[in-house]
Amino acid sequence: MPYVGANSVQHLLRNFLLQPTRIPSSLIRSVRCTIPAPAYCTIPSFAPMHHLHSYHGDASQERQVANAIKIFQAGIDAVLPSQMVKNALHVEDDKLVVNERTYQLKHNVYIAAFGKAVAGMVQAAEKQLGEHVVRGIASVPVGMMKALEDAGRRQVLARHDMWPAPSSRIKLIEGAQDNIPDENSLRAAQQILKLAESLTEDHILLVLISGGGSALLPAPIPPVTLHQKQEITKLLASRGASIQELNTVRSSISLLKGGKLAQLARPAKVISLILSDIIGDPIDLIASGPTVPSSFVAKDCFEIITKYTSLGEIPDNIKSVINNNGNPVAYEQFSHVNNVIVGNNSKAVRASKETSERLGFDSFILSTSISGEAKIVGKHFAELAQVICTMLQDPESSVTEAAKLVDLLQSLNATDTIIKSIQRKLVSKKSICLIGAGETTVTIHGNGKGGRNQELALAAAVAMDTASSFKNCHVTFLSGGTDGQDGPTDAAGAWVHPGIVREALLCGHSPGNSLQENDSYTFFSNLADGRNLLKTGLTGTNVMDVQILLVTPRT
Structure with a gap:
């Protein structure tokens, strides 16, 4: 199938409205998968969001995507x-x-x-x-x-x-x-x-x-080599070790940390x-605290190692160095x-909140300490979006929906005060912005390419696809690293909306398989010319990750 240009698309859509049966489904699929999304304006700030594109949908959805990126960028600008x-x-x-x-x-x-x-x-x-x-x-x-x-x-x-x-x-x-x-x-x-x-x-x-x-x-403390230090770090990280755990082990075998x-x-x-x-x-x-006395002893390091692997996988010289240098100063x-x-990230999310409020959202900072498996956190954000959509349409929703809202907010570390504030605001039926921050982890199961923010966003998209309550709301979810680098990729993260999974399936991509293979970057790169990837370049700062969920009732 040849490339279909924009003028052809307009002609096809006009014919489709008049006589829908005249356009073969294969051509519709080709149009949807091959037309690049229109570029939208670069945000004028230190780290322009180049290569970002707007959602191929109505104007309200496009504005919401642009707003999500503005809110994210405001957080970065605040912590330069x-x-x-x-x-x-x-x-x-x-x-x-x-x-x-x-x-x-x-x-x-x-x-x-x-x-x-x-x-x-x-x-x-x-x-x-x-x-x-x-x-x-x-x-x-x-x-x-x-x-x-x-x-x-x-x-x-x-x-x-x-x-x-x-x-x-x-x-x-x-x-x-x-x-x-x-x-x-x-x-x-x-x-x-x-x-x-x-x-x-x-x-x-x-x-x-x-x-x-x-x-x-x-x-590294001799005889530990740089390669050995790299390997133990990769091993523990691939099995889900947190940054705190990784840094504890790194410190124990370092001359400076x-x-x-x-x-x-x-x-x-x-x-x-x-x-x-x-x-x-x-x-x-x-x-890894190079100017702070370490309170960890050798036993702590070995507990972390055995939590994710066996001591038999660790070189003898690393074990020896940990034993000999495991005394606190x-x-x-x-x-x-x-x-x-x-x-820290508190300053970033406060700036994001202020920007979202100027854009007309009722805005809430859920937590600055969101952690856990990226897939699980992404699923929770998607379920939260679904519950909020339901409650915005019907403030008198069932007790079950209200209980779900509380459970999901608590899973994202929201305080009771924040939860009550969100419950009160849902009655007004205004646009909602929920902001989270922290650092999740990814347990590697496949051989794909990605980062925790892209995986988190993809997991949210997959979970949104199973919901039926989004027809009355515009929803955008974004997760990005404030440093501009998510894993070993050139993207800071990604943004998604409820229709992205169906769009991907029409184009022959499998979101579920990509998630299982930890291949989020490849998935987003192949979808609509990578329009959903958040590409800031290195930003010059680093205060972990920020998540933004926007929910707006359709009018």
Whole structure:
């Protein structure tokens, strides 16, 4: 079947309305599967949503999709790192005040940075501290500079302070392709280690940390090799280990993590500014806590390992290193360290909420600690959309529907106060926006390509397809990573609506099989020229993931 152009489509649809039997079903299928969705406007912000397309439906649905993406983008814009660093570093004359502690500045500041958001953090720190910065090392993701340039080149970089100036004294090293430790990130870690060891009591080590820092600071304790560290991380992650569990194991076999970077820098003063990417902001686990004393012992690490695999699958030298380095460090040995959380996902979702309210939604933040298996969370969001649609149409819905609403909201960690507020607002029959944030996990069963946000969105789409209550509502669900990279893909996540499964089946794609094979990226890429993929490029920040559910009654 040849490609069918837009003018032909209009002609076909006109004929179909007049004489529907004149158009063969095979041609209808070809039209639906081969016409690219129309591009919609790029949102003017730091990280433009390029390659995003609108839903092939009515104007109301298209507006809702655009609104979901605007709401997501607002959250990212709120946690760009430069302003948060500026707020944390207060310089007056030759004095630096951080978290109510004062430091003497005298051309004595060294910087060690690692993570997906630290390029902007470095720029802000150098701007604040000026000539007092001597030198430093920053380990950043591969492709970071190109992604930022693609997002708007010099004007955008300058406006958002997302990259160090050409005169920067900080050496940037790109590594950790696809968020996996590699030789380049190992080289950066080794240089950071040497820098820390060289400092004296007159020096200040400013450590800038963000999500992704673990992969960008690999320094395995010999005789453990980088490859072995990669393999144990992949093994545990593929079997569903949480980021907290992964970082605990990483710390136990690292020369820098678990507080060891701060120990190497003694007697220098250490200031650590941390952009959190973990639920609850546990500073000992963010980037595996290089400036925080580890409270975990060897027994904890082995419990995590045996939870997901057998000790027989673990190399003997890794087990030996864990045993020999599994003793916690006393907190009094960290009196020279000042750890400060400068940003987290709470700030992102508050900005998303404000934007959704300006767009006319009754908006609620469900939780900033959503976790669990991505497939299950996606199913819960789909079921929640179904119940809300039912209750918007009939506020006096059965007791069963009301109970379902409570159960589903509780499964997504909503508080009783939030639940009651949502129940009250449903009576008004206005558009609803529910925002969640956190980090889910994926247990790998297949050999597909994807990430937790794309899998979560696909699971929601599959669950929506079995519902019958969406005919009276427009529904859009979006799940995206604030760092712009969902798994080893070039997408931040994906958005879906209730009709996507039927559309995919018409085009010969199997959403169920894709979900079973953990192949969400391939599924969304093949559907309508990838229009449902959320492609931001690397954003320069990282505060975990955000989910947005929009439900609007049809008028």
